[in-house]
Structures are given as C-alpha cells and as structure tokens.
Amino acid sequence: MAAFTVLEEAEGAIYRMCTTADVSGVVACVSAAFKEGEPTTAAGGATEKDMTAFCQLFVPRMVDKSVIATNAEGAVIGAMLCKDWGDEDPEEEFAGFMAKLEGDWLPALTGIGECEETFNSDFGIPVEEKPKEKWFQLWNCGVDEQWRGRGVGKKLVGHSVAVAKKQGYEVAFSICTSGPITHILTTHSSASVEHFVDYSTWTGTESVEVLRALPAAGHSGMSLCVVRLWGESKRSTRGGSAEDE
Structure with a gap:
C-alpha cells in the first residue's frame, strides 16, 4: 500500500486517495450505486448504460481530488468524486452524452443548474x-x-472535506439530490443548506412531474450544501475574514 496515500483503515475498509489505476473500479462501483440510489435520474428512467457513460466521462477527470474506499483485496467499495470548481467541464463530450441518453435527465440537470447558479x-x-x-x-x-x-x-465525505481543507480551499460544497448524502453533510460535516429545490412543488422544467413521488420515498428535495473551510487564517470569497462570519 506504500504507493497510495492512505487516509484511514477501519472495519475492513481502506480509505485513500484515488489513482489512475482505480478508474475502472471506481466507474463500476459508482455507476452501479448511482443506478440504484440516485433518485432524480432513476425517476426519469435512467439506465445502467446511462450511468456507466456518465461515470466514464467524468471519473478520469477527478482522480487527483477524489477519495475512495477499498476492501482488503483492493476492490473499490465506495468513492467520493471531487473536483476543483475552477476546472473546465467537458462540454462537447457532455453534449454527445446527452444525445445518447436513454432516460430523462432534464429534471435532475435543471435542478443542479439552478443550484450551481445560486x-x-x-x-x-x-x-x-x-x-x-x-x-x-x-x-x-x-x-x-x-x-x-x-x-x-x-x-x-469526512476525508474529502479534510482533503479540501488541507489543500487550502476556502469552501467545500455539494449539490445533494438524495436524503442520505444531505444528512451526512449537514449532520457530520458542518454543512449548511443554502438553496433547496423542493421536489413536491418545483416547476423548473417540463418533465418535472417525474420527481413528484420522491418526497414519499424519503427524498424531499435537492440541497446546495456548503462547508466553509477558512477558519484557519483563510479569508472568505465574499471579502470578509473568518471572524466576520
């Protein structure tokens, strides 16, 4: 394990920084998890093919910032995919991905776009x-x-927030589409919800009705969760000091 940056070993899992050699394992693990547990795209009928193509497009671009978990044999059992918000998005490749989608991703992507704009x-x-x-x-x-x-x-999530802080970032944020990840961030990582897309009332796109059943399944809405990291001599992006917040 000397070649990896190991962050923790606990209860049979090894938490470490991702490497390029992990890409295929991360794609397989995360695409399956998204297919089973990401509520907004699932509501729109996203397929395994959709999810795999999505992960293949983005995972290789996030290797240097992402934290993964493996079992004792080295198989990927989880990943927190992370990126610098200043990194360029693969716009042309994403357009090609959208053209081949089998499910309706517009409600999910429109809600995410609203959170990003906020x-x-x-x-x-x-x-x-x-x-x-x-x-x-x-x-x-x-x-x-x-x-x-x-x-x-x-x-x-905890290790990823710690990595962001160690690397000098001022803010860590996440656009959470499901209840569990929102709970983790707000309960265990000092995140605040700074924008909320209510699945029961939001009218952001034409096919929004596919989201209406999600609150009953435990996913009330999409949350923009923000963790401020500049407490140690960092100044906020809004021009004030940490003591001003």
Whole structure:
C-alpha cells in the first residue's frame, strides 16, 4: 500500500486517495450505486448504460481530488468524486452524452443548474474562467450495496472535506439530490443548506412531474450544501475574514 496515500483503515475498509489505476473500479462501483440510489435520474428512467457513460466521462477527470474506499483485496467499495470548481467541464463530450441518453435527465440537470447558479451568485464567482483552488466540489458519492449501512459514505465525505481543507480551499460544497448524502453533510460535516429545490412543488422544467413521488420515498428535495473551510487564517470569497462570519 506504500504507493497510495492512505487516509484511514477501519472495519475492513481502506480509505485513500484515488489513482489512475482505480478508474475502472471506481466507474463500476459508482455507476452501479448511482443506478440504484440516485433518485432524480432513476425517476426519469435512467439506465445502467446511462450511468456507466456518465461515470466514464467524468471519473478520469477527478482522480487527483477524489477519495475512495477499498476492501482488503483492493476492490473499490465506495468513492467520493471531487473536483476543483475552477476546472473546465467537458462540454462537447457532455453534449454527445446527452444525445445518447436513454432516460430523462432534464429534471435532475435543471435542478443542479439552478443550484450551481445560486452558488456562483452567492460567492461572486465568474461563470467564465472561474479561479482555481478556492472552491472544492464534493461532486458525487457512491457506495457498493453490500457495504452500505457501515458508515462508509460518512467517512468518504469526512476525508474529502479534510482533503479540501488541507489543500487550502476556502469552501467545500455539494449539490445533494438524495436524503442520505444531505444528512451526512449537514449532520457530520458542518454543512449548511443554502438553496433547496423542493421536489413536491418545483416547476423548473417540463418533465418535472417525474420527481413528484420522491418526497414519499424519503427524498424531499435537492440541497446546495456548503462547508466553509477558512477558519484557519483563510479569508472568505465574499471579502470578509473568518471572524466576520
């Protein structure tokens, strides 16, 4: 294990930074977890093919910031995919991905876009050429079905927030589409919900009706969760000191 940056070993799981050699394992684990547990795309009929293509597009771009969990044999059992908010998005490749989708992702993507716009506005972030090394996005978390209920997601999030702070980021944030990840962030990582898309009333896109049944299944809405990290001599992106907050 000397080649890896190991963060913790606990209850049969090894938490460490992701490497390029982990990409295929992360894609397999996270795409399966998304297919089973991401409520907004599932409501729109997203398929395993959709999820795999989605992960194949983004996982290789997030290797250097992401935290994974493996079992003793080295198989990936969970991942918290993370990125610098200043990184460029693969716009052309994403357009190709959208053209081949089998499910309806518009409600999910429109809600995410609304949360992103709110985050950019609240923190004064320019849409073009966003500065790097300021805002750390906790992009998506997935845990293998057999390892759920053991605190793996909680540890992945906790280590990812710690990585963001260690690397000098001012803010870590996540757009949470499901109840469990929102609970982890707000309960265990000092995150505040700064924007909320209520699945029962939101009218952001034409096919929004696919989301209406989600609150009854435990997913009340999409939350923009923000963790402020600049308590140790960092200044906020809004121009004030940590003591001003």
